[in-house]
Structure formats: structure tokens, C-alpha cells
Amino acid sequence: xxxxxxxxxxxxxxxxxxxxxxxxxxxxxxxxxxxxxxxxxxxxxxxxxxxxxxxxxxxxxxxxxxxxxxxxxxxxxxxxxxxxxxxxxxxxxxxxxxxxxxxxxxxxxxxxxxxxxxxxxxxxxxxxxxxxxxxxxxxxxxxxxxxxxxxxxxxxxxxxxxxxxxxxxxxxxxxxxxxxxxxxxxxxxxxxxxxxxxxxxxxxxxxxxxxxxxxxxxxxxxxxxxxxxxxxxxxxxxxxxxxxxxxxxxxxxxxxxxxxxxxxxxxxxxxxxxxxxxxxxxxxxxxxxxxxxxxxxxxxxxxxxxxxxxxxxxxxxxxxxxxxxxxxxxxxxxxxxxxxxxxxxxxxxxxxxxxxxxxxxxxxxxxxxxxxxxxxxxxxxxxxxxxxxxxxxxxxxxxxxxxxxxxxxxxxxxxxxxxxxxxxxxxxxxxxxxxxxxxxxxxxxxxxxxxxxxxxxxxxxxxxxxxxxxxxxxxxxxxxxxxxxxxxxxxxxxxxxxxxxxxxxxxxxxxxxxxxxxxxxxxxxxxxxxxxxxxxxxxxxxxxxxxxxxxxxxxxxxxxxxxxxxxxxxxxxxxxxxxxxxxxxxxxxxxxxxxxxxxxxxxxxxxxxxxxxxxxxxxxxxxxxxxxxxxxxxxxxxxxxxxxxxxxxxxxxxxxxxxxxxxxxxxxxxxxxxxxxxxxxxxxxxxxxxxxxxxxxxxxxxxxxxxxxxxxxxxxxxxxxxxxxxxxxxxxxxxxxxxxxxxxxxxxxxxxxxxxxxxxxxxxxxxxxxxxxxxxxxxxxxxxxxxxxxxxxxxxxxxxxxxxxxxxxxxxxxxxxxxxxxxxxxxxxxxxxxxxxxxxxxxxxxxxxxxxxxxxxxxxxxxxxxxxxxxxxxxxxxxxxxxxxxxxxxxxxxxxxxxxxxxxxxxxx
RNA sequence: GGGCGGUUAGCUCAGUUGGUUAGAGCGCAUGCUUGACAUGCAUGAGGUCAGAGGUUCAAGUCCUCUACCGCCCA
Numbered sequence: 001x002x003x004x005x006x007x008x009x010x011x012x013x014x015x016x017x018x019x020x021x022x023x024x025x026x027x028x029x030x031x032x033x034x035x036x037x038x039x040x041x042x043x044x045x046x047x048x049x050x051x052x053x054x055x056x057x058x059x060x061x062x063x064x065x066x067x068x069x070x071x072x073x074x075x076x077x078x079x080x081x082x083x084x085x086x087x088x089x090x091x092x093x094x095x096x097x098x099x100x101x102x103x104x105x106x107x108x109x110x111x112x113x114x115x116x117x118x119x120x121x122x123x124x125x126x127x128x129x130x131x132x133x134x135x136x137x138x139x140x141x142x143x144x145x146x147x148x149x150x151x152x153x154x155x156x157x158x159x160x161x162x163x164x165x166x167x168x169x170x171x172x173x174x175x176x177x178x179x180x181x182x183x184x185x186x187x188x189x190x191x192x193x194x195x196x197x198x199x200x201x202x203x204x205x206x207x208x209x210x211x212x213x214x215x216x217x218x219x220x221x222x223x224x225x226x227x228x229x230x231x232x233x234x235x236x237x238x239x240x241x242x243x244x245x246x247x248x249x250x251x252x253x254x255x256x257x258x259x260x261x262x263x264x265x266x267x268x269x270x271x272x273x274x275x276x277x278x279x280x281x282x283x284x285x286x287x288x289x290x291x292x293x294x295x296x297x298x299x300x301x302x303x304x305x306x307x308x309x310x311x312x313x314x315x316x317x318x319x320x321x322x323x324x325x326x327x328x329x330x331x332x333x334x335x336x337x338x339x340x341x342x343x344x345x346x347x348x349x350x351x352x353x354x355x356x357x358x359x360x361x362x363x364x365x366x367x368x369x370x371x372x373x374x375x376x377x378x379x380x381x382x383x384x385x386x387x388x389x390x391x392x393x394x395x396x397x398x399x400x401x402x403x404x405x406x407x408x409x410x411x412x413x414x415x416x417x418x419x420x421x422x423x424x425x426x427x428x429x430x431x432x433x434x435x436x437x438x439x440x441x442x443x444x445x446x447x448x449x450x451x452x453x454x455x456x457x458x459x460x461x462x463x464x465x466x467x468x469x470x471x472x473x474x475x476x477x478x479x480x481x482x483x484x485x486x487x488x489x490x491x492x493x494x495x496x497x498x499x500x501x502x503x504x505x506x507x508x509x510x511x512x513x514x515x516x517x518x519x520x521x522x523x524x525x526x527x528x529x530x531x532x533x534x535x536x537x538x539x540x541x542x543x544x545x546x547x548x549x550x551x552x553x554x555x556x557x558x559x560x561x562x563x564x565x566x567x568x569x570x571x572x573x574x575x576x577x578x579x580x581x582x583x584x585x586x587x588x589x590x591x592x593x594x595x596x597x598x599x600x601x602x603x604x605x606x607x608x609x610x611x612x613x614x615x616x617x618x619x620x621x622x623x624x625x626x627x628x629x630x631x632x633x634x635x636x637x638x639x640x641x642x643x644x645x646x647x648x649x650x651x652x653x654x655x656x657x658x659x660x661x662x663x664x665x666x667x668x669x670x671x672x673x674x675x676x677x678x679x680x681x682x683x684x685x686x687x688x689x690x691x692x693x694x695x696x697x698x699x700x701x702x703x704x705x706x707x708x709x710x711x712x713x714x715x716x717x718x719x720x721x722x723x724x725x726x727x728x729x730x731x732x733x734x735x736x737x738x739x740x741x742x743x744x745x746x747x748x749x750x751x752x753x754x755x756x757x758x759x760x761x762x763x764x765x766x767x768x769x770x771x772x773x774x775x776x777x778x779x780x781x782x783x784x785x786x787x788x789x790x791x792x793x794x795x796x797x798x799x800x801x802x803x804x805x806x807x808x809x810x811x812x813x814x815x816x817x818x819x820x821x822x823x824x825x826x827x828x829x830x831x832x833x834x835x836x837x838x839x840x841x842x843x844x845x846x847x848x849x850x851x852x853x854x855x856x857x858x859x860x861x862x863x864x865x866x867x868x869x870x871x872x873x874x875x876x877x878x879x880x881x882x883x884x885x886x887x888x889x890x891x892x893x894x895x896x897x898x899x900x901x902x903x904x905x906x907x908x909x
Numbered sequence: 910g911g912g913c914g915g916u917u918a919g920c921u922c923a924g925u926u927g928g929u930u931a932g933a934g935c936g937c938a939u940g941c942u943u944g945a946c947a948u949g950c951a952u953g954a955g956g957u958c959a960g961a962g963g964u965u966c967a968a969g970u971c972c973u974c975u976a977c978c979g980c981c982c983a
Contacts, residue, residue: 587920
């Protein structure tokens with residue numbers, strides 16, 4: 001594409017598939033994505049713009065949510081780049097520890113393998129092979145969306161730099177006493193065979209069963225069970241009977257006072273346990289007596305600690321009963337439950353069973369019921385870190401958008417509990433802790449491991465590394481600085497930390513944003529970003545979350561192939577507000593595609609309408625102000641308004657507003673009016689060439705500005721058109737690095753004059769339509785207008801004729817002259833302008849319809865006038881409202897009065 | 910149990926610090942092969958802004974309560 005082929009060189013319809021690929025290649029070749037690339041035009045005096053991409057999970061293809069977020073991230077990056085800031089959009093991929101294992105487990109299952117059959121080393125090999133395949137696919141998808149990432153700085157959460165950062169971060173936390181190893185009750189997923197953080201457990205309301213079970217008290221004399229003396233307990237989990245080490249009642253419960261201190265025999269495991277009194281027991285629940293299983297229940301754990309009860313773990317890692325469960329050993333936990341219930345039944349000790357509404361914790365990956373279990377795990381002490389994160393948001397060092405999320409942020413960080421970072425998985429960062437046979441712990445950031453046991457000096461050969469890996473969010477939490485080279489003191493780290501914006505979906509605000517804030521502030525002594533922009537979720541047209549299992553996932557590539565990347569981006573940004581979910585629909589996509597096509601065709605017209613006197617390679621400069629007509633001045637003023645509105649929307653991160661402004665300006669003003677007004681003038685050979693040139697340059701200037709404003713949202717089509725658009729001196733070769741436009745001054749007079757004349761065109765069209773006159777007929781129209789509009793009218797009359805399909809459009813002296821002409825005309829009132837349309841053949845029917853139209857208009861206007869008068873009659877309004885508001889109300893009332901008078905005159909005349 | 914959000918045209922959604930006549934897209938109706946575009950053009954119909962109360966000269970917008978829908982935390 002070259003300038004010589006401008007206009008005619010553009011195809012009749014915009015075909016994104018032919019345009020997008022080559023343009024992306026040109027951007028890459030020009031090296032404009034990197035803030036320090038050869039093609040960068042960044043001003044070193046301006047602050048850099050840094051957006052580290054939330055790394056998508058490397059496990060699969062991208063969905064519409066990714067496309068939406070890439071679009072928003074890219075929009076911000078491109079805007080900043082055009083403002084002359086060094087803009088870093090750093091891409092990445094996440095190894096997604098547990099999520100990846102779930103995916104790979106499914107794949108190898110289809111191959112007849114299991115994690116166990118492969119073993120750790122071969123499993124990890126298989127994983128690297130798998131992500132080698134998905135990785136390139138995912139990166140290609142991002143390019144198709146148009147993301148202007150600095151691919152040279154691409155990072156992976158499992159690459160060497162990230163590993164170094166993870167080891168260093170953990171070693172420092174350990175030294176500072178912020179990481180510790182401890183045995184306690186943790187969340188265990190038997191399906192994933194790993195512990196989970198509290199966030200990964202999903203509280204699920206379910207209807208279970210509450211069973212009442214009878215335990216036999218021991219005869220105090222013989223120590224044998226007394227078949228007559230029993231205590232009944234209520235439980236939803238009979239299988240945990242095997243781990244019971246106590247029965248508890250409320251200390252003030254008279255039903256049981258006499259039993260406290262007695263012992264009962266736990267059936268099947270034949271364990272004798274005490275009846276204890278503890279205020280934690282809810283007397284109203286079940287029988288008022290509860291079994292205590294300290295190793296399998298959070299509340300029981302605390303009770304067990306208070307009363308020094310033994311902790312008996314009766315399950316294994318796969319959720320089967322362990323050897324501690326006697327002859328139930330080996331049974332899956334729910335099978336064991338059924339067997340135990342049956343055995344209780346036959347023993348006569350199952351007293352009742354009732355449906356019970358309860359909340360069950362399930363694994364957010366596998367949906368297995370999470371088992372509380374006693375395990376030794378690594379924890380991060382979060383309290384001090386969370387306080388620092390709260391300070392950052394409270395002082396507005398970091399702002400969360402939309403602001404309402406700051407409330408949940410406050411709440412969660414205030415009540416935060418320590419973070420279990422150990423996972424019993426294979427795919428992830430190995431915990432850099434080594435244990436010696438004496439139980440000493442050595443933590444080191446050294447990739448080679450410790451030189452000796454820190455405590456007793458035993459050689460490395462006698463030390464064993466912790467088999468566990470880190471929660472995937474631990475490495476993610478370091479992302480804002482690990483990506484920049486930390487812990488090494490790199491130039492990137494100095495220049496690009498802290499970042500500017502963190503864009504992510506609101507559903508991972510705790511998983512991720514909170515951890516980045518905590519760890520960023522801790523290690524870098526400054527919050528990792530200025531703004532947290534939380535996107536909503538993209539749902540299907542019915543409001544459902546998109547998921548592979550539901551089969552309602554829309555592949556962004558399909559949408560791109562169908563309608564183009566720009567259309568997809570626009571449709572995902574248009575009408576969306578931060579933090580609000582949005583439904584994706586084919587109609588929105590189609591509308592966006594139509595918009596791209598509209599812009600394309602407008603450009604095709606403008607570029608093809610170059611006056612013959614203007615050379616094809618002419619350098620663009622501001623049009624000659626002395627030769628601008630009212631339409632040109634009007635357009636320039638409207639463009640200025642668009643720049644102001646776009647700047648405002650961007651400053652407020654209101655990207656839906658940005659697209660709304662641009663759509664309305666480009667389609668509703670530029671295409672619908674400015675181009676149509678210009679057509680006549682451009683074709684008018686009687687005008688001096690310089691006038692026609694000034695008109696054309698005004699159109700080109702406006703197009704150029706719109707392209708710049710729209711580029712961050714629709715980068716491909718704008719770049720393609722700009723390639724054909726005359727450049728100004730100093731413009732770069734590519735729009736992506738062109739300057740963001742500055743708003744030219746507004747022209748209030750031109751806006752008022754042309755605005756009134758366009759209103760006349762609308763009123764004439766309306767009159768013709770309402771009277772059902774022949775749409776093809778050129779109708780003679782007389783116009784009476786205030787003298788202030790005279791010059792603009794005279795200049796624009798030929799264009800107005802064309803737009804209203806009215807010819808001749810004659811200016812008459814005043815309204816009386818209007819009515820003194822031939823009878824049978826249709827009266828039209830448009831603001832301060834009055835007109836009389838003369839139908840070719842005066843029909844009684846048309847006249848009647850026209851009368852009805854005028855009467856409707858009069859009635860509506862009178863209603864408005866009544867309202868305006870009532871308002872002004874209110875003394876309190878006049879006294880208390882701001883003077884400007886009152887003034888506007890007065891002007892409004894005066895205008896309505898005039899309008900009513902004109903309509904009345906028209907009806908009478 | 911605690912908290913947050915939503916309820917605006919047939920559908921999907923915007924709506925700035927309260928201030929003219931509440932907007933858009935799609936859909937609908939009536940027309941139009943007007944030389945950039947039928948992926949288009951013109952005109953039109955369609956809303957007591959969930960309900961009730963309050964603050965204010967003025968409320969879709971602020972406050973209180975209610976109903977329904979959704980989400981988060983426990």
C-alpha cells in the first residue's frame with residue numbers, strides 16, 4: 001500500500017483477514033513494541049508506563065475473557081505509547097501448578113497412564129512437552145488479538161529467573177521469621193492429593209444427613225461398656241468416628257452434667273475417650289452432645305487442643321481409611337461411611353437420621369470434598385504483610401478500580417490468616433528447604449542447595465530436600481518484580497518498578513492482587529502498581545460463565561476470523577464498565593465489525609476525493625483558516641470535542657465511554673454530516689481550488705485525529721487507513737508511534753450556526769416523511785431564518801439542498817413572507833428557523849397529515865413550556881438554584897415560547 | 910450470619926460532581942439500488958428509570974426501608 005494508490009487502493013469492504021497479519025508484521029519489524037525498541041519514539045523525560053500482563057495459564061487456549069483483558073491492557077499501553085511515554089507491556093505465561101496437573105492428568109489418563117505409573121521425573125518431562133505445545137499456540141493467539149507486547153521480555157513463571165526469585169523470596173521470608181513450618185489442620189484434597197489454601201476451598205451449600213449415634217458409657221467399676229448407659233451424639237460424618245478422641249457437652253447443660261468426666265467406648269476402634277464440658281458446644285444442635293475428632297474437623301481441633309485430646313488421623317492421602325481405622329482400613333471414605341452406618345444399625349446404635357442443610361468445602365479444581373487433615377506444612381505469616389498492603393490502599397498509593405472493591409479488600413486483608421504455601425504436587429517450584437536426619441531445617445536460595453546443615457553441619461549428601469512445591473500463587477505474587485530481574489539489580493527493575501497499572505479479573509483479587517501487594521511492598525519497599533484495574537467476566541449470551549464443560553466457550557480466534565480483531569476488541573470494550581460482568585453476543589460483534597467497515601469506507605471516500613489540484617504526496621498541514629466555511633469550522637470544533645471527551649474517558653479508565661464517544665463522533669457526526677456537507681463543496685468547480693483544498697484538508701485532518709483516537713481500541717484498521725492518509729511533517733511511518741492528538745480550540749459560533757441548519761434538515765426530512773411525500777421528489781422550500789444564520793445558510797445552501805432533497809431552498813425575508821406564498825405548503829419549525837415546503841401537487845391528504853404533525857409538535861412544545869414556566873415561577877428555584885442554572889432555564893423558556901408562537905402561526909397561516 | 914453489586918426501551922447495556930426534552934446498539938415499523946459504505950441511508954414508534962418513603966428549589970443520580978436477581982466472605 002502506498003500513497004499513490006490512496007483511495008482507490010482501499011477495497012470496497014474492509015477485509016480484516018487480509019489486513020491484520022501484515023500490519024502486525026510491520027509493527028514487529030519496526031520494533032515499536034519495546035519501550036527501548038529501535039522504533040520507539042518515547043520521550044525520556046516522561047514517566048514510563050508499565051503494565052505487566054497477568055500471565056494466562058499455559059495449559060490451554062485463550063478464551064474471550066483473555067481477549068477482553070488483552071484488549072484493555074493493549075488499549076492502555078497503546079495510549080501511553082502515543083503520549084510519548086516509554087510503554088512496557090510485558091507478556092508472560094503461568095505454569096499454573098495445580099490447574100496444569102489437573103489438565104495433564106486427564107491427558108495421560110487417555111494415554112493409559114497415571115501420575116503414579118509415570119513417576120515424578122517422567123511426569124514432569126511429559127508436562128514440559130505438553131506446555132511446549134500449548135505455549136506457542138497461546139502466544140500466537142495474543143498476537144492475533146493485536147497485543148503490542150514486548151515479546152523480547154516474555155517471561156514464564158517457571159523460567160530460571162522466576163525460580164531464582166522464588167528461592168530468594170522464600171529464603172528471605174524464612175530468615176525474617178515470616179515463613180515457618182508447622183503441623184496443623186490443613187485443607188486436603190484427596191483427588192488432587194495436596195493441601196490447599198483457604199482460598200482454594202469453595203464453601204458449597206448442600207443437603208446432607210445428620211445421624212444420631214449412641215455411644216456406650218464405661219461402667220466405672222469394671223471399665224467395660226455399660227449397655228444400659230449411653231450418650232447420643234449427632235454427626236454428619238460417621239466415618240470420622242474412627243478418629244474420635246472425646247465427646248463434648250455444654251458445661252451448663254443439665255442433661256449431661258452428671259456424665260461429664262465419665263468415659264465412653266468408641267465402637268469399631270474400641271477406644272475409650274472422656275466426656276468433656278466445653279462452652280463451644282451448641283446445646284440446641286442435635287442431642288446437645290457432639291463427638292470430637294480433632295484430626296478431622298476445625299472446631300474439634302481447637303477443642304482437642306484445649307482438652308489435650310489425642311489427634312488420630314484415620315485417612316490416607318487418597319481419602320481412604322488408614323490403618324488407624326481398624327478393619328475399615330483401605331475403604332474409600334464414603335464407602336466406609338456406609339459400612340459404618342450399617343454396622344451401627346445392626347448394633348442398634350444408629351438412633352436417627354434426618355436431612356441436614358450444611359456447607360461443605362470443596363476443592364475449587366477437582367470439586368472433591370476437602371478433608372481437614374493434620375499435616376506439617378510451610379506457612380507465610382501474612383499479618384504484617386497485609387497491614388502494609390492496607391496502608392498502600394488507604395493512603396491511595398495504590399487505587400483499586402472500581403472503588404467498591406476496596407471494601408472487600410479491606411475486609412479480607414484485615415481478617416487474613418496465614419498462608420499455607422506447601423503443595424504436595426510435582427509441577428511447580430520446589431521448596432528450597434532441606435532436612436537432616438536430626439530434624440534440622442536448612443533453607444537456602446542457592447540453586448545448588450545448601451553446603452551443609454545449618455544447625456549441625458552434616459554434608460549435603462545426608463540432607464533431604466522437601467518434596468513439596470509452592471502454591472502457584474507464590475511465584476505469581478513475585479511477578480511485578482521477578483519479571484524485571486529481581487533479585488538481581490537490573491536496569492529494568494530500576495526503571496520499571498513500580499508498575500503503572502495492574503489489569504486483572506476481579507475474581508482473583510485475593511489470590512493474586514493481594515499477594516502481589518504484600519510481597520511487592522515487602523521486597524521492593526513500594527507498592528507494585530499505582531492502579532489496580534479490575535475487569536468483569538465475559539459471560540455467554542445467557543449470563544453463564546463460559547466453561548469447556550458447558551460447551552459455551554467462544555474461541556476468540558473464531559470471532560477474529562469472522563469479524564476481525566478490531567471488531568472483537570471494540571465489542572469487548574464497548575458498553576463495558578470495570579468490575580461489571582458483560583454478556584458476549586454475536587450482535588455486538590457484528591455492530592463492531594460494521595463500525596470498522598464504516599470507518600474504512602469513510603476513509604475510502606475522503607482519500608478518493610482529493611482535489612486534482614492537490615498532489616498525491618502533499619504533506620498534510622492545517623487547512624487555510626481563511627478559506628474554511630461554516631461546515632469546516634463546525635467539523636473542527638466537533639473533532640476538538642471528541643479529543644476532549646476521549647481524554648477524559650481515558651483519564652477515568654472509562655473505556656466503554658471512550659468507544660461510545662468515538663462511535664458517535666465518527667459515525668454520527670463525521671460520516672452522517674461532515675462528509676455529506678463536504679461532498680457538494682468538493683464537487684463545486686465554481687469555487688476557487690484553494691477553497692476546495694481547504695475543505696479536503698479539513699476532512700483529512702479530522703480523519704487523522706479520529707484514527708489516532710481510535711487506534712488504541714482498533715489498532716489494525718486505523719493503522720491500515722493511516723498508511724494511506726497524507727502525513728504531516730514529523731509524523732512517523734506508523735500510527736502506533738504517532739503522537740496522541742491535542743485538542744484544537746472549540747468554535748462555539750460554528751457549532752451553533754451549523755447545528756441549527758442541520759436541525760432544519762432533520763425537520764424537513766421529518767415533514768416529508770410524515771406527509772408521505774415522494775421520497776425521490778425535489779421539493780421547493782422557502783426558509784425564513786434569523787439574520788445571524790444568514791451567511792452560514794448562504795454558504796451551505798447547496799449542501800443543505802442535497803441533504804434535505806429540497807431544491808430550490810430559497811431564503812425569504814421573514815415568516816410572513818413564508819406564509820404569503822402559494823397555498824398548500826407544509827410548515828416546518830426548526831428551532832429559530834421556519835420553512836415552508838411546497839409539495840409538487842398540493843394534496844388535501846398530505847396537508848391533513850402535515851397539520852396533524854404540527855399539532856403534535858405544538859402540544860409537546862406547550863407541555864414543555866408549561867414545565868419550564870412553572871419552574872421559573874417557583875421563587876425558591878430562582879432564589880436558590882445557581883445563577884447559571886436559572887439563566888439556562890430562562891433561555892429555555894424563551895426559546896419554547898418563540899417556538900410555540902411559530903407553530904401557532906404556522907397552523908393558522 | 911456479615912458484606913457488595915444489580916433492577917433504566919421488546920433484548921443487551923451506558924448514564925460524569927443531583928440541573929434543559931433519560932441515551933446507544935440490536936430488534937421493530939415505514940420507506941430508500943442518493944456516485945464511501947445495503948456491513949448502508951432516511952424517518953418513526955417504544956421508558957411513571959423495581960416498589961414505598963425521605964432530603965432538596967430540583968432525584969435515574971443522595972438517604973432509609975421492601976421485593977427480586979447475582980456475587981463475595983464466614
